[in-house]
Amino acid sequence: MNKVHSLKNDTNTIKLTNSKNLFKIFYQNIRGLKSKVDELSNSLFPIYPNIMCLTEHHLKAYEIDNLPTDHFKLGSKFCRHEFKNGGVCIFIYEDLEFFSILLDKYCKEKDIEVCAVKLHVTPLQITLR
Numbered sequence: 001m002n003k004v005h006s007l008k009n010d011t012n013t014i015k016l017t018n019s020k021n022l023f024k025i026f027y028q029n030i031r032g033l034k035s036k037v038d039e040l041s042n043s044l045f046p047i048y049p050n051i052m053c054l055t056e057h058h059l060k061a062y063e064i065d066n067l068p069t070d071h072f073k074l075g076s077k078f079c080r081h082e083f084k085n086g087g088v089c090i091f092i093y094e095d096l097e098f099f100s101i102l103l104d105k106y107c108k109e110k111d112i113e114v115c116a117v118k119l120h121v122t123p124l125q126i127t128l129r
Contacts, residue, residue, distance in 0.1 A: 024050050026044065030054045033067070051119075054091070074089065074090075076116055086113055103116055
């Protein structure tokens with residue numbers, strides 16, 4: 001049996017190593033993503049998660065759509081239109097197959113902000129909300 005070791009880094013996340021079949025999900029209240037893309041990437045390197053869920057990204061839709069993110073694709077997002085800040089997004093590691101699930105009609109700024117993706121990871125189907 002493979003042993004799983006955890007290492008804590010300075011962003012208070014857990015990186016798991018020594019397992020080939022480990023599916024990693026990273027969550028962070030980022031409190032403004034625009035100026036933290038490089039810092040985030042550097043803190044995750046070299047063991048990138050399969051999924052990155054970020055809250056409070058503070059970006060408009062056009063900003064997050066054009067955000068340069070190495071190794072990740074934007075899977076789903078919700079961006080505020082009326083109020084400042086807020087927002088949620090899910091980034092998917094570049095080699096995973098996924099489908100976005102549109103939930104904007106259920107979102108209410110400052111109350112409930114959600115997004116979701118459906119992943120196809122053989123032999124499983126995973127839905128993240």
